[in-house]
Amino acid sequence: MDKTTTASDAVATLGDGMTIGIGGWGPRRKPMALIREILRSELRDLTVVSYGGADVGMLCASGKVRKLVFAFVSLDFIPLEPYFRKARQGGEIDILEIDEGMMLLGLRAAAMGSPFIPTEVGLGTDVVACNESIKLIESPYDEGKEWVAMPALKLDVALVHVDRADRRGVCQIKGPDHYMDDLFVRAAGRTIVSCDELVETDYFHENPEESRCVFWERSATSSVVHIPFGAHPSSCNPLYGIDVGHFKAYAASAKEEGGWQEYIDEFVSGGEARYLDKVGGESHIKSLPLPVY
Amino acid sequence: MLVDLLITACAGAWENDGEVLASGIGVVPRLAASLAMHKNPDLMMTDSEAYMVSEPVPIGPRNGYEPKRETWMGFSRIFDNVWSGKRHALVGPTQIDRFGQANISAIGDYDQPKIQMLGVRGFPGNSISHANSFFVPNHSTRVFVDGEVDMVASIGYNPQRLPKGHSLDDIDIRLIVTNLCVMDFGGPDHQIRLVSLHPDVTNEQVIENTGFEIFVPDDVKKTAVPTDEELAMIERFDPNMLRAPAER
Numbered sequence: 265m266d267k268t269t270t271a272s273d274a275v276a277t278l279g280d281g282m283t284i285g286i287g288g289w290g291p292r293r294k295p296m297a298l299i300r301e302i303l304r305s306e307l308r309d310l311t312v313v314s315y316g317g318a319d320v321g322m323l324c325a326s327g328k329v330r331k332l333v334f335a336f337v338s339l340d341f342i343p344l345e346p347y348f349r350k351a352r353q354g355g356e357i358d359i360l361e362i363d364e365g366m367m368l369l370g371l372r373a374a375a376m377g378s379p380f381i382p383t384e385v386g387l388g389t390d391v392v393a394c395n396e397s398i399k400l401i402e403s404p405y406d407e408g409k410e411w412v413a414m415p416a417l418k419l420d421v422a423l424v425h426v427d428r429a430d431r432r433g434v435c436q437i438k439g440p441d442h443y444m445d446d447l448f449v450r451a452a453g454r455t456i457v458s459c460d461e462l463v464e465t466d467y468f469h470e471n472p473e474e475s476r477c478v479f480w481e482r483s484a485t486s487s488v489v490h491i492p493f494g495a496h497p498s499s500c501n502p503l504y505g506i507d508v509g510h511f512k513a514y515a516a517s518a519k520e521e522g523g524w525q526e527y528i529d530e531f532v533s534g535g536e537a538r539y540l541d542k543v544g545g546e547s548h549i550k551s552l553p554l555p556v557y
Numbered sequence: 558m559l560v561d562l563l564i565t566a567c568a569g570a571w572e573n574d575g576e577v578l579a580s581g582i583g584v585v586p587r588l589a590a591s592l593a594m595h596k597n598p599d600l601m602m603t604d605s606e607a608y609m610v611s612e613p614v615p616i617g618p619r620n621g622y623e624p625k626r627e628t629w630m631g632f633s634r635i636f637d638n639v640w641s642g643k644r645h646a647l648v649g650p651t652q653i654d655r656f657g658q659a660n661i662s663a664i665g666d667y668d669q670p671k672i673q674m675l676g677v678r679g680f681p682g683n684s685i686s687h688a689n690s691f692f693v694p695n696h697s698t699r700v701f702v703d704g705e706v707d708m709v710a711s712i713g714y715n716p717q718r719l720p721k722g723h724s725l726d727d728i729d730i731r732l733i734v735t736n737l738c739v740m741d742f743g744g745p746d747h748q749i750r751l752v753s754l755h756p757d758v759t760n761e762q763v764i765e766n767t768g769f770e771i772f773v774p775d776d777v778k779k780t781a782v783p784t785d786e787e788l789a790m791i792e793r794f795d796p797n798m799l800r801a802p803a804e805r
Contacts, residue, residue, distance in 0.1 A: 289632065316676075336676035344674060355669035361662065363681040365636040385640075385682040387720040388712030394667055402721075409722030440607035441631035556619055557605035 266431045267488045271301040271536065274456045274487050278307055278421060281330070285371070285417070285452055286314040287424030287445035288498060291339045291506050292555075293437070294319045295425035295458045297494035300539065302328060303532050313371075313417055315364065315443065317498060318514060321347035324357060325524045331358040333417060335367050339511055340555075346518030362391050362398070362414075368444055370417035375450030380413040387412055422452035425495045427503060428461040433485025434468060435459065436477045439501035446479040454486040460503055462490040493540060493549045505552040510543055559736065560585065560800045561791055562755060563692070565783040566739050568592040570647055570690040570732045575599055577687070578609075578644040584799050586647040586692050587616060591794040592787060607631045617797035639679065645688040645731070648680070652699075652706040653691060655749060655769040657713035657730040657742060659684075660706035667708060677710040684711030688729040696735035698768040714747035738763050739780055744772025753778040 275298065278284070288294035299319045302310075309330040314320050316337035323329050325347035337348040351357050362370070369381045382401065386392045392400065392412060401413045424445045426435040435457050437445065449455045468474045493500075497507035497514070517523035531542055540546065567589030571579050574593075579600045581590035587605065591613030594600040604614045608626035615622060630638070638644055650659035651674060661680060665671030683689055689711070693700050705715075712718065714725050725747060733740040733749065737758045744750035750772040751763060760773055783791070791800070 334676055336678045338675055349673045352663070352670055352673035361676055363677055364632075364679045365639060365682040368633065368636055384685045387681075387685050387723070388709070388715070388718045389677070389681045389684070390662075390667070390709040391677055391681050393709070393718075400720075410720050443632055447633075555606075556617070 267433045267485060268431050268462065269487045269489055271298060271458070271489050271491060274298070274489050275301040275305050275307070277454075278302070278305075280307060281309045281311075282420040283311040283313065283418065285419040285422040285448040286312065286319050287422065287443065287448045288317065288319070288495070289315045289441070289443045290317040290336075291341075291498045291511065292317070292441075293425055293439060293443070293495050293500050294498040295423045295494065296496060296498055297491040297536055298423045298425070298456060298458050298489070299323065300532050300536065303528065313367070313419060313448075315367070316348065317345065318511065321345040324348050324351035325518075326528075327356075329357050331360065333360040333362065333367070335362055335364040339515070341506075341508060342511060342515050346515045347524065350518060360395055360397065362386070362395070366391070366412070366414050367417065368447060369414040371444060371447035371451040373414065373416035374418040375447055378416060380415045382411040383414050385412060385414070417451055419448065419452035420454070422448040422455045423458075424448060424455065425458045425460075425500065427459065427500060428463045428467065429457055429459040429485070429488045430463055430465045430467070431488060432465065433457065433482040433488055434465065434478055435480065435482075435485055436468070436474065437479060438477050442479045449480045449484045455484060456487045456489065457485050458489045458491045458494040460492055460494060460500055462488070491536065493546065496543060496549050499552070499555055501554050504549050505554045507543065507549070507552055558801075559755070561783045561788055562780060563694075563734060563736065564588045564592060564791055564800065565787050566753075566755075566780050567647055567690070567692055567732075567734045568596070569739070570734070571597065571600055571645055574645050574688070576601065576643065578602070578638055580644060580646040582646065582648045583692065584616060584795075585694070586649065588791055588794050588800055589647060589692075592790050595790050603630050613794055615794050615796060617795065617799050620796075636682070639682055639686050642687045644683075644686070645690070646683050647690045647692055648683070649692045649694070650700075650706075650711075652702050653693070653733070654702055654704065654706045654713065656705070656715035657728075657747070657749070658706050658709045658715055658718075659691065659711045659713070660708045662708040662710050664707050677708075680710035681712070684713070684728070684730075688731055690730070690732040690734070693733065693735040696737040696763070696766050698766060701767040701769065703768040714742060737766065740771065748772045750774065751777050753780040755780045756782070
């Protein structure tokens with residue numbers, strides 16, 4: 265069994281109007297090389313579900329997003345994501361703004377094949393009042409209280425980045441947190457994984473700890489794309505940290521007239537090999553310190 | 558420094574808490590949680606990344622310090638903790654109204670905001686699940702707004718928005734610590750009440766800078782000045798003076 269493919273072939277399987285879930289969290293372990301491949305494509309009208317960082321900002325800046333499902337979009341040390349702000353303040357995108365935990369429940373509901381999960385989260389707030397698609401229900405067991413029926417967030421495709429994978433789709437996340445990546449994978453009809461390292465299956469046999477850092481079974485992985493440093497400029501702890509300098513330059517570009525086009529021209533259009541070269545190469549990325557929170 | 562007084566005042570939010578996760582979001586709230594955990598070791602804290610720790614982790618460069626990790630606590634598990642209620646968060650909203658409803662999402666028209674901020678993050682879930690307190694570094698009518706906040710990200714003591722089958726007592730907002738004073742929700746019908754004034758601050762200053770009426774009792778106290786031990790602990794948890802920018 266061999267699920268390996270290229271980023272361009274993987275992205276070519278996506279279609280206009282699809283709902284795409286993106287793993288990672290803010291500026292941490294985002295499948296950025298796959299995002300850049302989408303930026304190079306003609307894809308449009310996407311519904312994006314994400315604990316958002318520059319993945320969301322870039323897709324918004326490129327006009328790829330019709331609707332965004334989010335709880336936040338932030339680069340952590342740059343709290344407000346500049347291109348997401350522009351898109352929102354320009355009224356350019358539809359949104360479903362929900363609590364971080366509601367997103368978890370929506371993904372879990374989709375993974376379970378359940379239409380919704382009841383929760384208290386969202387009661388009394390504008391995430392319910394401003395979102396007609398989120399309904400309130402009463403418990404069939406206990407009269408009186410109302411509950412938020414968090415609808416399943418079914419994804420056509422999930423995009424996640426992992427430290428390493430084998431050709432059959434066994435994926436390992438060695439960093440301190442796998443975030444909700446397992447839920448994104450399970451909520452999706454298909455999953456495209458990018459990996460920093462492509463390994464032989466033997467790798468996982470070396471000690472039990474290696475397979476303890478595998479968070480879904482390989483049947484949930486559809487495609488494996490080997491892209492060293494594929495999370496850059498986000499981190500892939502413990503392999504490399506966040507490229508703060510690159511994010512600052514990216515954020516600064518949003519303040520310039522034509523800044524996004526310049527960013528695209530400099531970093532995205534020329535393909536991934538040129539990207540790595542432009543951002544300082546392998547040695548630069550390997551030297552990025554792990555974030556301290 | 559005023560910031561040290563703010564940290565000790567914020568730490569008071571957890572004073573009577575038992576074994577709950579003390580989450581301080583931002584430099585001052587995190588230092589406050591650290592100080593609170595030092596005084597009350599029953600409290601729990603994380604390394605602000607993915608582990609619970611046995612003692613607060615100093616902020617900024619670690620300089621060889623290794624966090625004393627005791628329990629894995631990735632984001633997925635944080636929500637299990639949130640929903641259990643065993644957490645008390647100190648957060649810094651951009652807007653707060655007289656009900657204690659708070660906003661970090663967007664300013665202006667929701668469909669096309671004047672200023673898009675972070676998004677609601679975990680505010681809805683936090684506010685219905687566990688205790689919360691607020692830190693406001695710049696007490697003004699821009700933060701403490703008349704009417705309702707532009708986007709209600711967290712539930713407050715607003716009878717109009719009370720979910721069916723719930724009572725206002727299900728909501729648990731504890732303290733508001735600002736650069737002028739400490740307030741709580743101990744006025745009539747959960748009205749915001751002035752508890753203590755920081756040095757050289759008057760009742761009038763607080764009233765002027767608040768966009769709604771607050772309850773001012775006769776016995777407004779003076780906010781306690783940090784002790785030498787508290788100052789030493791703050792220094793230990795912030796050896797790089799990251800708290801200084803809060804001084805405005």
